Amino acid sequence: MIAFSKRLISVPPSPIRKLVPFAQIAKKQGVKIYHLNIGDPDIKTPQVFIDVLNHWKKNPISYGQSQGEPAFLEALKTYYQHLGYLFVQAKNIQVTSGGSEAISIILFAVCNPQDEVIVFEPYYANYNSYAIINNVKLCAIITHSQNGFHLPSTSEIEKYITKKTRAILICNPNNPTGTVYTKKEINQLVKIAQKHGLFLIADEVYRDFVYDNQKHISLLDYIKQLPKQIIVIDSLSKRYSLCGARLGMIVSLNQKIMDGVLRIAQGRLSAGLIDQTMACQINNIPNNFLSDVKKEYEERRNLLYQGLKQIPNVTLEKPEGAFYCIVNLPVNNAENFCRWLLTDFRLNNQTIMLAPAAGFYQNPILGKKQVRIAYVLNKNDLKQSLQILAKAVTKY
Ligand SMILES: Cc1ncc(COP(=O)(O)O)c(C=O)c1O
Incomplete structure (x- = not known):
């Protein structure tokens, strides 16, 4: 067998995309997935x-x-x-x-x-x-x-x-x-x-x-x-x-x-x-484009932050910018939880995809109970996602 380089193995998978195969299987089963894992905005290009x-x-x-x-x-x-x-x-x-x-x-x-x-x-x-x-x-x-x-x-x-x-x-x-x-x-x-x-x-x-x-x-x-x-x-x-x-x-x-x-x-x-x-x-680009986009993200941030704080044992600091936050979950292993959301958990045939936060840390013991959430979905979808997360955290 021809050997490829050792350094190729040292490139880690993206924590944002590594659960994609599980999401694909769920989608094939007709499950709707709210993507909170990736920062690909839904807002229209100018x-x-x-x-x-x-x-x-x-x-x-x-x-x-x-x-x-x-x-x-x-x-x-x-x-x-x-x-x-x-x-x-x-x-x-x-x-x-x-x-x-x-x-x-x-x-x-x-x-x-x-x-x-x-x-x-x-x-x-x-x-x-x-x-x-x-x-x-x-x-x-x-x-x-x-x-x-x-x-x-x-x-x-x-x-x-x-x-x-x-x-x-x-x-x-x-x-x-x-x-x-x-x-x-x-x-x-x-x-x-x-x-x-x-x-x-x-x-x-x-x-x-x-x-x-x-x-x-x-x-x-x-x-x-x-x-x-x-x-x-x-x-x-x-x-x-x-x-x-x-x-x-x-x-x-x-x-x-x-x-x-x-x-x-x-x-x-x-x-x-x-x-x-x-x-x-x-x-x-019209002058109001960026201020409107910012207002929209700020409203989403507020909605997400308030919603997350109401879920028992879920904690986070209010994010101040960008469209991400790190959330502490009441689970031992957030990656297993994120995978379970895709493979097992459904609420009205819907689920959410989150990014396990451990991949954003170098220290292997950090971030195990955290996920990163990207608030790039519209407010209705965010509300729905919050409901799914609340139910999932209780059930897990
Ligand atoms: C912090 C940060 N830097 C850089 C990038 C790269 O973005 P792009 O290559 O699309 O400009 C991203 C994309 O998510 C990012 O979050």
């Missing part, structure tokens, strides 16, 4: 994007430019400038195939093999795959449900900095916890990065979804302070319900990094031409 597809003429559909289509880079420059980041020029932007590719490229760009990147667990599980593919070690610092998964003290973080540490990677607002870091926390990280000469990478793909009138503190606000060290990862997937278009960005003022990133980008030729042509309309 019509200005769809119109481009409806009027598509270009034939053949060629490659795009490796850095990004010039018209799209210009549109993005305008987009960032409208946000107040007047210093962002096209040369500071690399277009990628989703934020996913952006993170992977950046890990390659800032780390030598076996270098370390600090993350805060629970963290977006796919960071594991990007780290393994790039031969980078993620050093996870634990954060706790009781204080809404906010950051530990500077001295605690500094304990994890070694000679091999190259970067701190945060996700703000956070997937899977819904935490939005305060200005004090961002200041804290900037100071640590400055003191120890580390890259500070912020995955801001949920930047627009911050609730309770809280303000999102972007690392773009600090990038001029640490121009060589701060890198922002961005994506249109969640903001504009554009997950299938696969468009992300790296934003950095470090020209050497951007030059290297472009060389990597040349190797994969280009991001999708159709996707970028569509997204050139980014500045023509």
Whole structure:
């Protein structure tokens, strides 16, 4: 038998998708499943994007430019400038195939093999795959449900900095916890990065979804302070319900990094031409689009939070942003519970699919009693899902 690589085995399955085979069997049996496991928004993509597809003429559909289509880079420059980041020029932007590719490229760009990147667990599980593919070690610092998964003290973080540490990677607002870091926390990280000469990478793909009138503190606000060290990862997937278009960005003022990133980008030729042509309309989206979407997610968050708190022995901190929360369940093994929901439990021939939270932790003993819930379903479906969860928790 021909052997495949050992490192292939080390790539973990996605906790978000690993129960899919059980869901498929249930669906074949005619069971309706409410998908609370994955962050694929149900909100309609802006019509200005769809119109481009409806009027598509270009034939053949060629490659795009490796850095990004010039018209799209210009549109993005305008987009960032409208946000107040007047210093962002096209040369500071690399277009990628989703934020996913952006993170992977950046890990390659800032780390030598076996270098370390600090993350805060629970963290977006796919960071594991990007780290393994790039031969980078993620050093996870634990954060706790009781204080809404906010950051530990500077001295605690500094304990994890070694000679091999190259970067701190945060996700703000956070997937899977819904935490939005305060200005004090961002200041804290900037100071640590400055003191120890580390890259500070912020995955801001949920930047627009911050609730309770809280303000999102972007690392773009600090990038001029640490121009060589701060890198922002961005994506249109969640903001504009554009997950299938696969468009992300790296934003950095470090020209050497951007030059290297472009060389990597040349190797994969280009991001999708159709996707970028569509997204050139980014500045023509009606002004109220994002505020309406945010309002909708905030209402869903409120509904879900109130509903979950009423289920006996189910606990959570109120999520502050993105569209996820980590929920503590009265079960010993949340993965078994999630599987049982798909294989055994039905309420009027319906059930729910959740993501077991253990896969968002590096420490194997953490998250065993937790699930991640994504509130990407409409309010009626969320209400129904809450009823199913309440009954299931009692029955299990
Ligand atoms: C925190 C975070 N970063 C990055 C991504 C990647 O998204 P995409 O590749 O669609 O831009 C996701 C997707 O769920 C995410 O949750």
